[in-house]
Amino acid sequence: MPVTTNVALGVGGGIAAYKAAELARALMERGFSVQVLMTRSAEEFVRPLTFAALTGRKVLTHLFGAVSPEDTLDSAIEHIRVAQENQILVIAPATADLLAKLAHGMADDFLTTTYLAFTGPVVLAPAMNTNMWNHAATQENLRILRARGHVIVEPDEGILACGIVGPGRLAEPEVIAQAVSEVALSGANRASAKRDLEGETVLITAGPTQEPLDPVRYLSNRSSGKMGYALAEAASERGARVILVSGPVTLAAPALSSGIELIPVRTAVEMRQAVMDHLEQATLVIKAAAVADYHRANPPQQKVKKTAARLSLELDPTPDILAEVGRKKGDRLLVGFAAETENLIEEARRKMQSKNCDMVVANLVSQPGIGFDSDENEVTLVLRTGETIPVERASKSAIAHRIFDEMIKLRLALHSAQ
């Protein structure tokens, strides 16, 4: 019998506050227990009684409610109890004012003090006028909240109450409820996750490299870094210490709570240095980065001008980081990646031999919907033992976990063969 997840639903003061009643109902239909908290301005739009009738529970509104003197202490610390008893905090509608308060830790009412005392996952569903949404201050606050690991359910576009057409309308209650379900599911997965990488230090490279041609131009590739970041998340969930050396990507940095150590680099030479600096500590090394094979060794200090009829570039090879780690790996387990457009398995085997890897994750990047910028991948794991394991199309997170499953088996196989 699954344990009920308690959700604290914070309602902000906006026209969309009435939709929070539908959200409360949608959450309860999905089996969540819902405790509603309202800001003072939310009460201007919807009466607490609506939520109390829906949820069958008292709605929490003020820090120091109208209570008898002997109950004042209970009232004063109730936000701490709410923060402890609920597993997920959802705020809908999250107004521009609320986003600003949350981003900057201002706590002057029940909802904002509960937020500060709350340590679990937070889902925010903003709603406001389009110009307020687009304002640099709101966007900056959202960036802070995203970096904190909160889930933002983006507002829909449409005709707003003020007559403007654009983004700002609260997402549909079903969409917000679905996001809460996903957060609950990933929390459950995390709690039940295998902790089979405890004691390991995993060094992972991710993303592309950028090789400057002059001060304003560079050579790079289409790698998004998603596979490397998914590997880092998976290793951290399974209890490993993780060092993530990342080329320039647009992904959010891993949440601080994950403990993943992020080392941002730009060029292949910088990536090599970061890898070598941390190799000693690592017990598992995974090179998921798409490192440029060539660079301009000494790019000019000044911008190249459009003077010649034809421009030829002379490029030199970059250091092959994987091959160098292969030479120095000792008994570390080493995993390389091979992104190919043809002869997948042969190429993966060749790279495994020449770079002394224990496993090569091979993927055909010419297929639509997988590889590079997509959220899914379909790979073949080519092992030192000669085995090849096809892994069906799945999310990069699922593929990452599968890679660790096979690495652990491989380590046991290699140990018992010694």
Ligand code: CTP
């Ligand atoms: N790699 C690396 N350093 C480089 C080039 C590649 O560490 N300078 C690593 C990648 O991180 C990946 C693996 O080597 O794990 C294979 O990369 P790939 O570009 O497919 O292989 P190459 O050796 O460059 O071979 P080719 O270009 O001939 O396919």
